[in-house]
Amino acid sequence: MAIAVHHISKRFGGFTALDDVSLDVPAGSLTALLGPSGSGKSTLLRVIAGLEQPDTGEVLILEEPATRLAPQQRGVGFVFQHYAAFKHMTVWENVAFGLKIRKRPKQEIRERVQHLLALVQLQGMAERYPAQLSGGQRQRMALARALAVEPKVLLLDEPFGALDARVREELRAWLRRLHDEVQVTTILVTHDQEEAMEVADTIVVMNQGRIEQTGTPRDLYEHPANPFVMGFIGQVNKFGESFIRPHDVVIHPRYDGALEEATIERLLYLGFEVRVDLVLADGQRLWAQVTREEAERLELQQGQRVGLDLSRRRGFVMVNDLRPPAAGPVWDADHSAAGRGLA
Amino acid sequence: MALRSASALRGHLLTRGLITGYLSLIVLIPLAAVAGRSFQDGWGTYWATITDAEALAALEFSLLSSLVVVAIDAVVGTLIAWVLVRDSFRGKELVNSLIDLPFALPTIVAGLTLLTLYGPTSPVGINVAYTRAGVGLALLFVTLPFVVRAVQPVLLALDREAEEAAASLGASRSATFRRIVLPALLPAILSGVGLGFARAIGEFGSVVLISGNIPFQTEVASVHIFGRIESDDVTGAAAISVVLLLLSLLVLVLINAFTRWRTRHEH
Amino acid sequence: MSTRIAARTIALGYLALLIALPVGLVVWRTFEHGLAPVWTTMTQPDALHAFWLTVMIVLITVPLNTLFGVLCALALVRHHFPGKSILNAIIDLPVAISPVVVGLALFIVYGRRGWFGDWLLAHGMRVLFAVPGMILATIFVSLPFVVREVVPVLREIGTEQEQAAQTLGATPLQIFWRVTLPSIRAGVTYGVVLTTARALGEFGAVSIVSGRLSGQTETLTLYVQERFEQFDLTGAYTASLVLALLALATVVGMNTFKSKGAA
Numbered sequence: 001m002a003i004a005v006h007h008i009s010k011r012f013g014g015f016t017a018l019d020d021v022s023l024d025v026p027a028g029s030l031t032a033l034l035g036p037s038g039s040g041k042s043t044l045l046r047v048i049a050g051l052e053q054p055d056t057g058e059v060l061i062l063e064e065p066a067t068r069l070a071p072q073q074r075g076v077g078f079v080f081q082h083y084a085a086f087k088h089m090t091v092w093e094n095v096a097f098g099l100k101i102r103k104r105p106k107q108e109i110r111e112r113v114q115h116l117l118a119l120v121q122l123q124g125m126a127e128r129y130p131a132q133l134s135g136g137q138r139q140r141m142a143l144a145r146a147l148a149v150e151p152k153v154l155l156l157d158e159p160f161g162a163l164d165a166r167v168r169e170e171l172r173a174w175l176r177r178l179h180d181e182v183q184v185t186t187i188l189v190t191h192d193q194e195e196a197m198e199v200a201d202t203i204v205v206m207n208q209g210r211i212e213q214t215g216t217p218r219d220l221y222e223h224p225a226n227p228f229v230m231g232f233i234g235q236v237n238k239f240g241e242s243f244i245r246p247h248d249v250v251i252h253p254r255y256d257g258a259l260e261e262a263t264i265e266r267l268l269y270l271g272f273e274v275r276v277d278l279v280l281a282d283g284q285r286l287w288a289q290v291t292r293e294e295a296e297r298l299e300l301q302q303g304q305r306v307g308l309d310l311s312r313r314r315g316f317v318m319v320n321d322l323r324p325p326a327a328g329p330v331w332d333a334d335h336s337a338a339g340r341g342l343a
Numbered sequence: 344m345a346l347r348s349a350s351a352l353r354g355h356l357l358t359r360g361l362i363t364g365y366l367s368l369i370v371l372i373p374l375a376a377v378a379g380r381s382f383q384d385g386w387g388t389y390w391a392t393i394t395d396a397e398a399l400a401a402l403e404f405s406l407l408s409s410l411v412v413v414a415i416d417a418v419v420g421t422l423i424a425w426v427l428v429r430d431s432f433r434g435k436e437l438v439n440s441l442i443d444l445p446f447a448l449p450t451i452v453a454g455l456t457l458l459t460l461y462g463p464t465s466p467v468g469i470n471v472a473y474t475r476a477g478v479g480l481a482l483l484f485v486t487l488p489f490v491v492r493a494v495q496p497v498l499l500a501l502d503r504e505a506e507e508a509a510a511s512l513g514a515s516r517s518a519t520f521r522r523i524v525l526p527a528l529l530p531a532i533l534s535g536v537g538l539g540f541a542r543a544i545g546e547f548g549s550v551v552l553i554s555g556n557i558p559f560q561t562e563v564a565s566v567h568i569f570g571r572i573e574s575d576d577v578t579g580a581a582a583i584s585v586v587l588l589l590l591s592l593l594v595l596v597l598i599n600a601f602t603r604w605r606t607r608h609e610h
Numbered sequence: 611m612s613t614r615i616a617a618r619t620i621a622l623g624y625l626a627l628l629i630a631l632p633v634g635l636v637v638w639r640t641f642e643h644g645l646a647p648v649w650t651t652m653t654q655p656d657a658l659h660a661f662w663l664t665v666m667i668v669l670i671t672v673p674l675n676t677l678f679g680v681l682c683a684l685a686l687v688r689h690h691f692p693g694k695s696i697l698n699a700i701i702d703l704p705v706a707i708s709p710v711v712v713g714l715a716l717f718i719v720y721g722r723r724g725w726f727g728d729w730l731l732a733h734g735m736r737v738l739f740a741v742p743g744m745i746l747a748t749i750f751v752s753l754p755f756v757v758r759e760v761v762p763v764l765r766e767i768g769t770e771q772e773q774a775a776q777t778l779g780a781t782p783l784q785i786f787w788r789v790t791l792p793s794i795r796a797g798v799t800y801g802v803v804l805t806t807a808r809a810l811g812e813f814g815a816v817s818i819v820s821g822r823l824s825g826q827t828e829t830l831t832l833y834v835q836e837r838f839e840q841f842d843l844t845g846a847y848t849a850s851l852v853l854a855l856l857a858l859a860t861v862v863g864m865n866t867f868k869s870k871g872a873a
Contacts, residue, residue, distance in 0.1 A: 051773055071776040076778035084770035088792040097788075098778035142774075149778060354782060355689055362682050366700055369750050373715030374703070376725055380718045419624055426621040430614060438622065440628055440865050446804075447857035447864070449811030449831045451707075452850040459639060459847075460632040484628055529819060538705070545708025548784070548831070549814035552838060565710040565814065571713060581718065582710040591706045591779060 001063065002027035002153055002185040009094050010043055017043040018054070019209040022143040025153075025202075030179045030186045032200035034193060034232070041189045041207040048187070049076045077184075078144030081158040083138040085130035091117070092126040093140050098149035116144040119178070140174075140200035147182065154186040157160045161194065167258060172199050193233050197221075205229050226316050244313035249288035251276065252307040253298050258335055261306030262286070267295070267302055276300060278308065377588075381581035392582040400559045400575040401567035402586060408475065409543035409561070412482040413490075413536045420490025421532055427491070428498040446488050450548025453484050458553050473555035478563060486542055490535030497531040530602045537598035541591040633854065640847040645806035651848040659826075660833035661852065666830065667741070668809045671748045675805050679756025680798060684790070686757070687764040704753045712750050713818025716743055720819075739821035744829065752808040756801030763797030800867040807860040810853065 003025040010018040018040045025031050032069040033041035046052040048059055050071035058067045066074050086094050095116055099109045117123050120140040139159055147153060159166040160176075176199050179186055190196050195242050196203045205212040205220065205228075213225040217233075224230035227243055235246050255261045265285075266277040274295040276288040286308070290298075300306075382389055392398060427439055445453065457480055459465075462472040471477035501524065509519040547565040554561040556570075565589050571580035623852045640648060651657060682701065686694060704712075718726045720737035730737055737743040771793060791798075813831040820827040828836060830849055837845035 049777055051776070070780065071773070072779045074777075076777055078774065080770050080774060082770060084774035086771055086774075086793075088795065097775070097780075101778060101780045101784055101788075127800060145774075145778070355685075358681050358685055359689070359691065360687055362678065362697075365678050366697075368705060369746065370700060372725065373712070373750070374707075377711065377772040386729050388731075411779050419621075423621045423625065427616050428617055432618065440861055441625055443861045444629055444633070444857065444865050445717055447811070447812055447860040449834075449857070451831045451834050452853050452857075453811045454809075455834060455846060455850055456632040456636050460635045466635070470785060480628075487628065499667040513666045517647070517665050541706040543704075543712065547708060552835070565625050565708045568708075568710050568714065569814075572717065577714070577718060577721075583700060584708070584714055587708055587711060595706060 001027065001031075001062070003187070004060040005044070005048065006058050006060075008044065008047055008054045008059070010040075010047060010052065010054050016209050018047070019207070019212055021057070021206075023204060023211065023214070025185060025187060027185050028183050029201045030188065030199060031202045031204060032196035033187060033189045033204050033206055034191070034196040035206035035212075036136045036191055036232070038208070040209040041191075042157055044206070045157055045187060045189050048069055048153075049078050049155050050074050051078070064107045072313075074294065075149075075152040077149070077154045079139070079146050079154070079156045079159050082159045083130070083135075083162075085128055089215030090127050091122060091133070091324075094130070094141055095144045095148050097145060111274050112148060113144075114322070116148055118138060119147075119181075121146045121314055134167075135163045136171055139163065139171065143178070147174045147184070151184065156188045157187065158189050158191070161190075168195070169203050175199060203233075205232060207232075218273070230314075230316075235289070239284065239286060239310060239313055241311040242315040243309055244286075246275075246287055246289035249278075249286060249313035250286055250309035250312075251290065251294075251298060251300070252309060253300075253304075255305055255307040259309055262306055262308050264300060264302055264306060267300060274300070278306075280308075374588075377581045377584050380578055381585045383578050383581075388578070392579045393586050395579075397558050397562070398567060398579075398583050401562045401564045402583065404475070404478075404562065404588075405544050405564035405587070406590065408478055408482060409540050412479055412486055412543050413539045414488050415483060416490045416539050417532050417536050420535060421494055421528065424491045424494035426496055429497055432557050440581065442488050445485050450485065450546070451552070454481055454549040454552040457481055457484060457549070460551065472553055473561060474555060477553040477555075478561055480549055481553050482543045482546060485546055485549050486539035489539035489542065490532055493531045493535030493538070494528055497528055501527060508549050530605060533598050534600060538593050540594045542592055545587060572592055625776045631714050633793065636847055636850060636854070640844070643844065645843050648848050648851075651842075651845045652852070654845070656828070657833060657845070657849060660828045660830045660849070663741070663828065664830040667745055667748050668806060668868060670745055671752060671809045672805050674750060674804060675752055676798065676802055677757050678790070679752070679801055679805075679843060680794070682757045683760035683764055683794075686761055690770070701754050701757050704751055708814065709747075709751060709814025710818065711745055712815040712821035716747055716750075716815070716819050721744075738819055739827060741827065745817045746829065747819050748809045748812050750806045751812055751815055755804035755808065756798060759804065760794050760797040765793050800864065803860055803863040803867060807857065807864075810856050810860075831846035 001024045003023075005021060005023050008018050008021045009016075021040070021044060023044075033044060033303060043052060047054050048061075048278055050066070050069060050073075054067070058065060060066060061074055062077070065069045071078075086097065089097070092113060094107050095113045095150065099112060104112075113126075114123075117126060120143055122137060122144065125133065125137065125141075133141065138253055142159075156175075160171050163171065171173045175188075188196070188199060200217065202214060203217055204214045204222055207228050213220060213229045215223075219230060220233045224233065227236075230236050230243055237244050237246060237249065252259055262278040264276055265279050268275040268277070269292070272292060274290050274292055276290060276295075278286045280286065288308075290300075298306075395400070423442070426440075427435065443461050448456075457477075458472060460467070461469050461477070461480060463470055471480055505523050506519050509523050510516075514522070545565055546563070547569070550563050551566055551569075554563065554566070556566045558567075562570075563581060568580045568583050568587070569576070571583070682697075686697065708775075717724075717738060720727045720730065720743060722728065722731070727738070727857075735742070737746070747843050771789050775789045780788065810831070811833075813830060816829055817832060820829070820832065830853055834846050834849045835844075835851070837849060
C-alpha cells in the first residue's frame, strides 16, 4: 500500500470533518476522493499531506508512519485548487524551487526542469510569470513543480475547480495520460462525479466525514451501497421507497395492467438522448432517458399515456444508521442540478 | 495548518518576544513614564495644573480649532475626493499627487511655507501670523489628506447602479447625493475626521512659527506643553499631555463605536 | 454640468491656495537672489552637519522599523495569541500622539532622575541631548507605517504559497526568505517610503530630546527653525527646499508603489 490511513478523525470546533476514516491506496493507482462540499475529502487529503493534523488515527506513507511528520518530510507532491503559484518567480523558478531547496547541482536542475516543462507542454513559457499564464497553464506548471522532486505520492486538491468547463475536460484527459506515463500514486479530490468516473481507477465516495463506498467507477455505478452513492454517481429517480436510474425506466407505448400508468408531461430533445418527463397516476414525477431512436420508434408525444416498466429499480436496506442524505443530491425528478450528482 | 514542529513554535515565541520588547522599549515605557510623572505630586497638584488658566485656554483652543478644522475637512475633503474620482481634466494625476504633500512635508517646512504666503512678508498682503486664523490655516494644511484619502477608495468602489436607480425613480442629483452616496461615504469621512482630529489636536511644528504662541490667544496645547518643559515644569507638562492623549483617544473610540453601530444597524 | 465645474473650481482653488501657491512661493523665494546664496547656505558646516545627521538617523530608524514591521505583521496575520487587539491598538498609538508628548516621554525616561536616565549616564551612555535620544524619538513616531502596509498584503496573499513550499520540502526559514518576503515586497516598499517621509520630517519630538545644539544635535528640520529664528530666511528656505525635494521624492515613491502595491 502506498498510502494507508487508519481511524482518522478531525474536528474543527463543533464541526466534524472526518469521522473514523480508514483507507488504503494501492501504489501506482489514481484514486479519486469524491463527495459534496463538507464531506471531508479535502481535509483527508490535507491530513495525508501533513497540512492538517488529525485528532486521532495514523497515516502511513509507503508503510512508514508519517502522522507526526511535517509536510516537508513526507515526500508528497501537492497541487492546490488555486495553483498557489509563486507569483514573484518565473515558471522556470517555480518548477525548479524544490530542487533548489535540496541544493541539487545546476546541471541536474536544468535537465530536470526542461524535461518536466516538456512533459506538461509548457516549453516556451519558462521565462514567463504565473500572472501571464492562463489558468490551465498555471495548473500544469503546478503539477510540474510538484513532480520535480519525485514525490512518493501526488495529491491534487480539486485541481480543475477554478477552470472553464472546456479546459477542465482537456486537463482531465491530459492528467490520465500523464499518470499513465509517470505512474506515481495519485489521489485526486473532486466534487465532480463525471471527473472522477473519467479519470480514476478507484473512487472513494465520501459524505459528512465518512466513506460511503469504495470501488471502481463501474462498481459504484452498477452496485451502489446506498441511496447517497446512487444519487451522487449518475442520475437517479426516487420512486416510493426505491430508486431507479432514468435509463432503466422502460417505456411501453400502451398501458397494461402489469405496468405503472404515466403521462408524458414534456419531451426534451438533448442531442443524442431524449429526456422524458413523466407524471404517474398518483402524482409522482419521474424522468426517463431514452435514445432518439427509441423515442422515434415508440412515437412518443407530449400528453401521451404510456406504461412504465420499473422492474429495475432498487431498494436499500439501511443497516446501521438512518442518516439522511447530505444536502445536495436529490432523488426526485425535478431536474435540478443536484439531480446530476453535483452538490 | 500551523506546523506543530518545535522549531516553528520557538520561532513564533521569539518573534513575539522581539515585538513585545521593541514596543515596550519604544512606546509603552515612555508613555507609562508620562502617566506616572503626571501624578507624581498627587491628584491635587494634577488637577490644579490642568485647570490653570493658561493651560485651560491652550487646551480649549486646541480642541475648538481642531473641531472646526476637521469639520471643514469633512466637507472640502469629500468635495476634493469627489472631483478626483468622478471628474476628469488635464493634470488630474498631478493634483492627486499634491494631496500627499502634507503627509510628506515636514511640519516645520509646512509652517514656514504658509507663513511665506500668508505672513508678514506676504506678496498679496494677507497676514494671518499671530492670529487664530493662522493656526487654523496650518491645521487645515496638515489634515487635508486624511478625509480625501479615506473617501477616495470608497467612492471608487461605489456601485453606480444605486445612483442610477435613484435617478430613474425621479430623485434629483442632490437628493441622490444626500440619500444614497453620502450615507455610504459617512464611515470613511468619519474615519478621516477622526485621524485628522488626532493629528490636529497634537500638531506642533506647523503651528509654532505662524501662531506666535501668544498665551490665551494663539497658544495651542502642544506649544504650552513645550513651554512647560523648557521652564523645567516636567510634571506639569506631563499632566497636560495626559489630557491631550485622552482627548485624542476619546475621539477615536467614539468614531470607532459609531462606525460599528452603523454597520450593525445597516444589517 | 455647472455643478461639476463649480465643484472642480472650488476643489482646485482650495488646493491652489492651501498647497500649491505657498509651496511655489517658497521655491521662488529660495532662488530669488540667484543660485549662489543657495549654494553657500547649503555648504555651511552647520547645514551640512544637519543634513548628514538627518540622513544617519533615517538610515538607522527605517531598517529597524521595517524589520519590526514585517515581524509584527506576520505575528498579527498568521499567529494566534491572546492580546492581539491590544497589540493592534498599541501599534496605532504613535500616529495619535502629539510629537511634543513623545519628546516629553523620552525626556522623562532618559533624563536625570528618569527611569533609565541615571543608570545609563552612569555607564557613559548619553541618550538625551544626543543622537540616541533623537533616534528613539524618530523610531517612535514612524513606527506603524510598515506594519499597517504589510498586514493587508499578507492577508490577501493567504497561506497557500507557503503551504506549497512546505510540501516541496522548504524549511520555515527558507519559506520566509524565498516565498513570504518576496510576496509582500510591494507592501514593504510602500511602508518604507512612508516611514522615511515621517522620519525625515520629524520635528517636535527631536526638538525636545536634542537640546537643539547647533552643529551637534540639529537635524535638518531643527536647522530650518534655527535659521528662521536667526532671521536667515534664505538659510531657512534652502533647508526647507532640500526637505521639500526629499518630500517630493517620497510622494513620487508613494504614488508609484501605491498603484502597484494596492492589491
